[in-house]
Amino acid sequence: MRRGEPRSEELDPRVARSLQTILHAALEELGDVGYGAFTIESVAARAGVGKSTIYRHWPSKLALIEGAFQTLHEQAAPDIVSGSPRERVERIVRHVAEVVAGKPFSSCIPALIDGAERNRDVRRFHHRFQREARKPLVAVIAMGVECGDFESHIDPELTAIALVGAIFYRRLMTNEPFRPGQAAELVATTFGVATRSRAR
Amino acid sequence: MRRGEPRSEELDPRVARSLQTILHAALEELGDVGYGAFTIESVAARAGVGKSTIYRHWPSKLALIEGAFQTLHEQAAPDIVSGSPRERVERIVRHVAEVVAGKPFSSCIPALIDGAERNRDVRRFHHRFQREARKPLVAVIAMGVECGDFESHIDPELTAIALVGAIFYRRLMTNEPFRPGQAAELVATTFGVATRSRAR
DNA sequence: TCGCAGCGATACGTCAACGTATCACTGCTT
DNA sequence: AAGCAGTGATACGTTGACGTATCGCTGCGA
Structure with a gap:
């Protein structure tokens, strides 16, 4: 994978669940603390997820932030x-x-x-x-x-x-x-x- | 002193100069990095001032940020x-x-x-x-x-x-x-x- | 001209986050 | 049923900022 966008391809259900949970938590975190004070560790805690799981799917903090904003579309x-x-x-x-x-x-x-x-x-x-x-x-x-x-x-x-x-x-x-x-x-x-x- | 607002009272010229320099730098820093990523150390460096001088006049980071915004009035x-x-x-x-x-x-x-x-x-x-x-x-x-x-x-x-x-x-x-x-x-x-x- | 208040520099301890690595465990896929 | 990919937990080294303390130096006021 290694790409932030949730692929619509068939996906290990565990991965799909992780992505959704993390993006949702990231969006909440952004709303709560803003762009400058956003931290990966808070997102992990909020999502009930290991830090490693986030780094497994997004290469950096900035990539996750961008991913979070993408979810505003719906x-x-x-x-x-x-x-x-x-x-x-x-x-x-x-x-x-x-x-x-x-x-x-x-x-x-x-x-x-x-x-x-x-x-x-x-x-x-x-x-x-x-x-x-x-x-x-x-x-x-x-x-x-x-x-x-x-x-x-x-x-x-x-x-x-x-x-x-x-x-x-x-x-x-x-x-x-x-x-x-x-x-x-x-x-x-x-x-x-x-x-x-x-x-x- | 210990109050963030620049007193219009008679003031040691060194103090007056410090306050003005620091507030100006703080405002620039805010414009550049935003509220969440604002740091006192950057402001000190930008102003060419010791960290201690900032802490001498403002009790905390937040106080300085508020002071910086006040300067937007003119x-x-x-x-x-x-x-x-x-x-x-x-x-x-x-x-x-x-x-x-x-x-x-x-x-x-x-x-x-x-x-x-x-x-x-x-x-x-x-x-x-x-x-x-x-x-x-x-x-x-x-x-x-x-x-x-x-x-x-x-x-x-x-x-x-x-x-x-x-x-x-x-x-x-x-x-x-x-x-x-x-x-x-x-x-x-x-x-x-x-x-x-x-x-x- | 004297003394001190304010100065910049610097070092310090603490904490929090970054990003990496490792490790059992578990629940998918086949 | 087997095995492996993905998981949460945890530890780690590094960095950078917080806020405090201490230090000579200097320029202001008396």
Whole structure:
């Protein structure tokens, strides 16, 4: 083996179990202590696993950290095909707010940001992850502009960033995290005007 | 002494010099290695100072970290009294973008976020700092709403957060940081319509 | 000009984590 | 049923940081 990624090939069940347990513990550890203070020994203790088992599967501490961040991928996608563009935007914004507020992602955001600042591979992963997550929102806004639901002069990418930026800002820079229930309010405030101007 | 805050009282010049040198080095170190990997010995080396000198002024590593973050305060404020509300908002947004992109604040943002997540005092400082920084923007937007320049239904606080949130989001979650020159574009996209609807 | 407070340097003991090695044991695969 | 690959435990040497202590040196204030 000697590769961090869990191979989907047939695998000794003991190995599969180890990998999953360790990655789960590593993600928790990252959320708890952050990127800089992350230690392999804590992960081993948390996972109830020997240090050697970790070193058997990942060549170094950094590789394990990267592996742990990879496990952040699994998230159900919201419905983005039904309803008006405005409704779809609200639904996506609510979904982002839920992910940002929920486990395991929420507690890892600071570690992810700090990790991205220190390590190039973490950074690449982090930025790509965010770009992918933003994509449906940008697409729906662009569609809304095209079909005249939103003002033609707005920039879909920039609007999307203002929306999700507000959610992350509240999580990271204030002690009043954004609640998913406020999604409609955020959309209304941020570019509700554009919708109203059509309804007039 | 034994207190981290630089007293404005009369002070042995050697002490004053030490404090300033050490705090400056500590801030650089935080920007470079982050909160979790911050070490006193590195700060001493970077400052060209004995370890003992640091321990003479701060009781522990954490106290020094807090002291270092305190030094982030100094920033010139933008002009917020002349021009239309719309112009003032643009000026403030541009100023925030400059601070977020400039030294020494920019490189400390990830460390600050991570530090805030791990330590209660850092968190309090961080949130208060952000709240203060947001205040003029919220006030100007509220004024614009009151005097009819902006749509009456927008929430000044939420709008302000969408604006600065976009700037921080670009800094932390993408590899295309927000450039101060895009301030007008951001304002136009986010609530340009509100201004236009009045001009109609 | 004198004396001392603050200085940088350095050494010290402690601890924790890194990454390696070894070793029975156990539960897969065949 | 056999045997081996993967396991947890444990010990090891190394490194680096914590925080303390001690030491001459120096530049500030009286």
